[in-house]
Amino acid sequence: MLTEQLLSIGLNHFLTISAILFGLGMFAVMTRKNAIVILMGVELILNAANINFLTFSKYNGGMEGVMFALFVIVLAAAEAAVALAIVINIFKTFKTVDVSRVDTMKE
Amino acid sequence: MNQLTIPIIFYIFAAITVLSAAFVVFSKNVIYSAFSLLFTFFGVAALYVFLSADFIAVTQVVVYVGGILVLLLFGVMFTNTIMQTELKADVLHIVPGVLLTLVLIGGLLLAFYNASAAGQWMPGMMQLQGSVVERIGFETMSRYMLPFEMVSIVLLVALLGAAFLARYDKAHKKEH
Structure with a gap:
């Protein structure tokens, strides 16, 4: 029974991977100090969301999840560009990318 | 033989994805994190192929590996030029973070498994093919x-x- 479940790849397998990726990304966002690593955590979270979209789209037979995953990838690219520009500005102002030491909004 | 090969390939890619994502998160060195993210993105692209979304998989490789990862690596190089020795990134509150992460993953998995065991997420008649x-x-x-x-x-x-x-x-x- 258990081996049969392990061998027939279904909905739950993909959902498990996406939950683990989401948790790891959340850990990076919550605990890491380096702003670049926080960005990597955000990318992991977006990838987990994409896996969920595509999984439900596949097992539902519709195209909504596939189209949404495409738009998520485009928005992730835009988000990475803007966030990196902000990080570079933080580095210019504070001479560090340690987010626990960035504590003022003006210079 | 044929019945066993697809699950084995799936588990290999799943292991690559999850382990390299864990290395991204837990590694002390930012450069190692960035290069480990490469394997995560490729593993996720392989999982997209399993979900019969081939176009999304190719887009993932082109946009994430070709664009976002290069951008992140550029950020790592740019923000560490002055303090060469301080390429490491500390972790803040590691024990509560790990606990919260485990609770988060456990709660999500519990919700997913309960919903699918209760029959709320039955696979539809027509699945995506080809x-x-x-x-x-x-x-x-x-x-x-x-x-x-x-x-x-x-x-x-x-x-x-x-x-x-x-x-x-x-x-x-x-x-x-």
Whole structure:
């Protein structure tokens, strides 16, 4: 029974991977100090969301999840560009990318 | 033989994805994290192929590995030039973080498994089969025309904004 479940790849397998990726990304966002690593955590979270979209789209037979995953990838690219520009500005102002030491909004 | 090969390939890619993602998160060195993210993105692209979304998998490789990862690596190089020795990134509150993460993953898995054991998420009659490229083309030009155009404008504006934000500011420098 258990081996049969392990061998027939279904909905739950993909959902498990996406939950683990989401948790790891959340850990990076919550605990890491380096702003670049926080960005990597955000990318992991977006990838987990994409896996969920595509999984439900596949097992539902519709195209909504596939189209949404495409738009998520485009928005992730835009988000990475803007966030990196902000990080570079933080580095210019504070001479560090340690987010626990960035504590003022003006210079 | 044929019945066993696909699960084995799936588990190999799943292990690559999860382990390299864990290395991204737990590694002390930012450069190691960035290079480990490469394997995560490739593993996720392979999982997309299992979900019969071949176009999304290729887009994932082109956009994430070719664009976002290079951008992140550029950020790592750019923000560490002055303090060469301090390439490491500390972790804040590691024990509560790990506990919260475990609770989060456990709660999500519990919800997923309960919903699928209760029969709320029965697989539909028609699953996606084969290549999905042609249907993406049809959908983009019919139902998703407006989101497609909107997302292109958002991308243009975001890239302009990013270029404006990251510009070297001479007047700002002169004040100090």
